[in-house]
Amino acid sequence: MTFYGGNELAAVYEDALGDGFGLIASNIAEPNTMMGLMEGAARVDSDLLLQLSNGACTFAGNGDPIAGLKAMETYIDLVAAQYDVGVFLNMDHQTDLDRIQQQVELDIPSSIMIDASHEPFEENVERSRRVVEMVEERDADILVEAELGKIKGVEDEIVADEAFYTDPEQAVEFVDRTGCDLLAISVGTQHGVAKGKNLELRPDLAADIRTALHDHGLDVPLVLHGSSGVQPDQLQSMLRRGVCKVNKDTHYQYEYTRTAFDFYRERTDDIVPPDGVDDDRETFFNDVEWAPNKDTFDPRVTGQRIRDRIADVYADLAESAGSAGRSRYV
Numbered sequence: 001m002t003f004y005g006g007n008e009l010a011a012v013y014e015d016a017l018g019d020g021f022g023l024i025a026s027n028i029a030e031p032n033t034m035m036g037l038m039e040g041a042a043r044v045d046s047d048l049l050l051q052l053s054n055g056a057c058t059f060a061g062n063g064d065p066i067a068g069l070k071a072m073e074t075y076i077d078l079v080a081a082q083y084d085v086g087v088f089l090n091m092d093h094q095t096d097l098d099r100i101q102q103q104v105e106l107d108i109p110s111s112i113m114i115d116a117s118h119e120p121f122e123e124n125v126e127r128s129r130r131v132v133e134m135v136e137e138r139d140a141d142i143l144v145e146a147e148l149g150k151i152k153g154v155e156d157e158i159v160a161d162e163a164f165y166t167d168p169e170q171a172v173e174f175v176d177r178t179g180c181d182l183l184a185i186s187v188g189t190q191h192g193v194a195k196g197k198n199l200e201l202r203p204d205l206a207a208d209i210r211t212a213l214h215d216h217g218l219d220v221p222l223v224l225h226g227s228s229g230v231q232p233d234q235l236q237s238m239l240r241r242g243v244c245k246v247n248k249d250t251h252y253q254y255e256y257t258r259t260a261f262d263f264y265r266e267r268t269d270d271i272v273p274p275d276g277v278d279d280d281r282e283t284f285f286n287d288v289e290w291a292p293n294k295d296t297f298d299p300r301v302t303g304q305r306i307r308d309r310i311a312d313v314y315a316d317l318a319e320s321a322g323s324a325g326r327s328r329y330v
């Protein structure tokens with residue numbers, strides 16, 4: 001096994017809680033991002049947590065999310081064997097309990113995030129607890145992450161910024177009743193239940209949630225979603241307050257596309273015919289005066305540049321999160 005299961009991931013989180021660092025949980029949908037992340041993690045000796053959303057699995061599986069999960073598992077497993085750092089896989093923002101049941105039965109991921117945060121509190125508890133029970137019934141080596149954002153007692157039809165921060169005492173009740181292994185909290189980042197709200201980043205609230213859980217014997221790692229706009233000093237402030245997992249997706253998507261765009265923009269003449277030459281793609285490879293340059297348009301050329309850029313981005317993030325130099329496996 002070249003990427004690891006829930007028990008090993010739990011040990012990494014235990015180290016993170018004890019030493020005040022976090023894992024950058026990095027979303028992927030195709031191989032170039034994945035390989036760049038692995039290279040970046042290996043460069044700085046950081047263990048790596050990859051994430052697949054349902055949309056990413058559907059994309060990878062040509063419309064079939066379970067086929068996509070199996071395909072990406074094989075890809076991750078084979079490529080991870082080239083590196084010494086620990087590699088893990090989380091299923092990100094899963095909402096379909098039947099699909100989660102399939103994932104548990106396959107015993108592929110290291111962890112699964114059940115997202116019922118948009119539901120009323122009792123429904124969120126019920127759905128999150130059910131996923132924990134699925135894992136327990138199968139004795140699967142999988143951690144369960146759940147998310148809590150709304151303050152207890154706020155009516156669904158009342159929209160107020162305060163309703164989208166996680167309440168510390170409700171967090172205690174939620175973790176106690178669900179048995180989840182990690183808790184994603186809303187402390188001001190713009191994601192999930194907080195998306196579109198005018199919220200202030202609240203490291204103090206993360207500390208209050210951590211303290212409340214600790215005082216009740218519930219030392220679960222906290223998770224920060226929607227962190228693309230969070231600055232390094234803000235991130236480090238969160239990590240000192242019990243946040244051990246920080247999700248990144250949008251950042252990589254932009255870097256992927258921007259890297260390709262800059263490369264092709266600088267080499268437009270290699271790809272697009274000049275004025276006066278018909279833009280007839282069927283004739284470009286005949287014996288003609290102008291033809292595109294294969295050294296530029298070969299997808300592997302820009303693909304490698306994308307991998308290199310993603311590696312640089314991840315290495316910087318791992319340094320900021322404190323996971324650089326802390327791999328359990330190097």
